[in-house]
Amino acid sequence: MGTFLPFQVHRWDHPGRDQPFVNHSGFLRLGDLTLLSTWGSGIDGEVEQKCEAQLILPYLAGVNAFTIDQQTYTTRSASFFIPATRAKIRVVNTMCSGVIISFAPDSLLPVAHAIGGPGFDPLPLRKALEQPALLSRRADPRIERLHNLLMETMAYTERCLVSGGAVNPMLRLDDLIRRLVVMLLVPDLLDAGTAAAPISEPFLHQQLVEWLLAHLDQPISLSELEQRSSYSRRALQYAFKQRFGCGPMQWLRQQRLAKARALLEQPGSSGGLAQVAQACGYLCQGSFSRDFLARYGERPSQVQRRFRDADLLERFARSDAAAGS
Numbered sequence: 003m004g005t006f007l008p009f010q011v012h013r014w015d016h017p018g019r020d021q022p023f024v025n026h027s028g029f030l031r032l033g034d035l036t037l038l039s040t041w042g043s044g045i046d047g048e049v050e051q052k053c054e055a056q057l058i059l060p061y062l063a064g065v066n067a068f069t070i071d072q073q074t075y076t077t078r079s080a081s082f083f084i085p086a087t088r089a090k091i092r093v094v095n096t097m098c099s100g101v102i103i104s105f106a107p108d109s110l111l112p113v114a115h116a117i118g119g120p121g122f123d124p125l126p127l128r129k130a131l132e133q134p135a136l137l138s139r140r141a142d143p144r145i146e147r148l149h150n151l152l153m154e155t156m157a158y159t160e161r162c163l164v165s166g167g168a169v170n171p172m173l174r175l176d177d178l179i180r181r182l183v184v185m186l187l188v189p190d191l192l193d194a195g196t197a198a199a200p201i202s203e204p205f206l207h208q209q210l211v212e213w214l215l216a217h218l219d220q221p222i223s224l225s226e227l228e229q230r231s232s233y234s235r236r237a238l239q240y241a242f243k244q245r246f247g248c249g250p251m252q253w254l255r256q257q258r259l260a261k262a263r264a265l266l267e268q269p270g271s272s273g274g275l276a277q278v279a280q281a282c283g284y285l286c287q288g289s290f291s292r293d294f295l296a297r298y299g300e301r302p303s304q305v306q307r308r309f310r311d312a313d314l315l316e317r318f319a320r321s322d323a324a325a326g327s
Contacts, residue, residue: 008036008056008104009049009091017046017094025098030159032169033176036104039156044096054104055086055131057183059152064097070134081137081149083130083187101156103179107131113177114184116225117191119234130187137186144189152182170285177223207231207241218258219283224251258282259297262290266306275302 016023025042036054044064059081060066067076068084069092075082084091086107110131115122139146155178162169169175185191210231214222224235227250231238242250262282276287279302284290294302 007038007049008054008102009051011047011049012090013046013048015046017044028160030163030169032159032179033171034106034109035176035179036102037156037159038102038104039100039160040102041097041099043098045093045098047093048090049093050090051084051086051088053086053088053106055107056084057103057105057186058082058084058100059103059149059156060100063099064095066093066095066100068093068134073134075134075136077136079139081139081145081186083135083137085132085134089134101153103152103183105180105183110180110184110187112229113180113225114188114191116228117181117184117235119228119237120232121234126188126190127184135187142189144192145186148182148186148189152179152186155179155182170289172221172283172285174221174223177225181225207233207238207245214254215257218254218261219281221283222254227251255293256297258284259294262294262302263298263305266302267309269309275306278302278306 021043023043025040027038027040027042030037041061041063058066060077060079062079065076065078066082067074068082069075070084070089110127111124114124114127137145137149139149155175159169159175162173210227213230214227228235228238231241233241239249242248242253246253248256259282262278262284265278265281275290279285279287279290282290284293291301291303294300298305
């Protein structure tokens, strides 16, 4: 297991020597994030950070103690943040269980700026990134909710790996995880833009809409949309709901499906469903078919077959008419 840790291992002992040492771990690189899930016997070890920060999400099993600079942080359920200081850490736990997310701290700043909008103050996040912290789920219901969302995202990532062997980059799960980590470190960002006045002027994002329509086949994250719009998270959501009746990511999915339907309805279309799905930003044909069915009430194969058959009948009719004349 030490091979996959985002730490340099100096000592790694198993306290319960009367029992066999057991460990089950999984390692994944997701964009510029590293995810490590582990479950197994307790350890007593000394490690040293490499170059990234870590957020540790414990499973509700065992007690974890981390000693950094002679201060010990003990947790059973609280998330634990370790800043990127190349710290030497003593780790003692009764069960080695949880998820470790490793990331470059600077990668969170543009995400936080996108969430906060033009009035974003980076100081609270910079301070949060400088010191170890136990993020208690009991002390703040917002942290409880964010922790649960992160664990649900980890579970979804695992399901993607089990079903398809890889994580579809079009999902931009790396951006979702960064956003949740940012808000976990600075929960006040959840309220960014709450007090903003309703947008009464005409819709100001036509250039953003045109850019989206020109890039439907590419991975696009919510953070990227916020950065391009220069609006806060809540203001951008409000602007899209006011104009289109839904949020920006839901609108984007609708446009991808509309493009797919138009391609399937083209006379003489000879492309396969996988080709159509990829042209509309879907790398997984199963996800494409599921979303298409939910949107239009029929499968893409049914639409393609209906219009392909109609095109064939029309050509036969023209051929017969030409032969009769």
